[in-house]
Amino acid sequence: MKDIKLALVGYLNTKPFEYGLKTSLSKEIYSIYYDNPAHCVKLYENDKVDVALVPVGALSSIGEYKIITDSCIGCDDHVRTVVLMSNEKIEDCKHVVLDSHSRTSAILTRILLKEYWNTNPRYSTVNIDEIEELESGEAVLMIGDKVFENEKKYKYSYDLGHYWKKLTGLPFAYAVWIAKGHVSQSAIDQLSIDLNNGINSIDQVIEEQRIKEPLHDLESYYRDNIDYVLDTEKRKALDLYLTKMSELELVHE
Incomplete structure (x- = not known):
């Protein structure tokens, strides 16, 4: 399997993804670039990475992409951040x-x-x-x-x-995983497994971050605020958001 160059937002809410990638048996295939959401988009658009976690508001301006995995940064109500x-x-x-x-x-x-x-x-x-x-x-x-x-x-x-x-009445998806067309299905499948393993390791992530960020209530944040599953309702929310964005003529702003 070819190495995957990957852009990941460097916020606390992506730590489960990072944990899954770094503890994977296939971790050697990942080259991870950390940046803010806007710069992750630029890395993807400039062909510096093959895969990226990107803010959904950028999807309408990105050329080639496909949404991969059922993982996202989302919420069902209060997101806190x-x-x-x-x-x-x-x-x-x-x-x-x-x-x-x-x-x-x-x-x-x-x-x-x-x-x-x-x-x-x-x-x-x-x-x-x-x-x-x-x-x-x-x-x-x-x-x-x-x-x-x-x-x-x-x-x-x-x-x-x-x-x-x-x-x-809907949840929201702030960022989704996208990939270039040349990324193989086997690579996408491996990435999905590793991201899900990270999501399912919230206890370990909380323990790690509690040491680094003792002043923040991260247990509540990870368990009650952030929802990592890109389910049917979040996909509906994504479509509605993009429609409203177009109606307000904000697509190319």
Whole structure:
């Protein structure tokens, strides 16, 4: 079997995937590149990797791909690490600062603000790491591990997984595994086995991460917030999300 060059988002929510890959009997076939969601897409588009975990908001702009495996980064309600934060109610915010690391969450924010909260704020996109304080009337989208460090900093916090569920009645898939056409079925089958083994090793992952991240409630995060199975309902949610994205003319933004 040929080696697989693979792009993996370097967040805590992907640790089960990483565990499965690194403990696999076939681990020698994987060359793993870690980056933020947006850069994982670039690695895939620039043919630096054969397989990638990519945010679903990028699928419409990627040329050649096929969704592989029944694994994803998803949620059935509260996701905890994709949130809008502000010091005022979101309905009163006139400016929303979006995180440049994830187009998927930025588009989800715009869908929810329009369809759930019926607001039309001004948007800007920045590297959230550079944000120090919000001005009056501002909200900020935060994703990934940085949420843990900031979730008590602001007066209001809106979990986008929860509000998507309230809007649609569906779960959500934030990122899915895709592959180039030349990747063999045997390689995909092996990858699927290893990812599932990682998902089924949550106890070991929690124990490892508890040592590295003692201040975060990771057991609740892994067990109650993140859902790793790309099931029928999440596939429905993915189709609906892409439809709403197209309706809002956000496909090429």
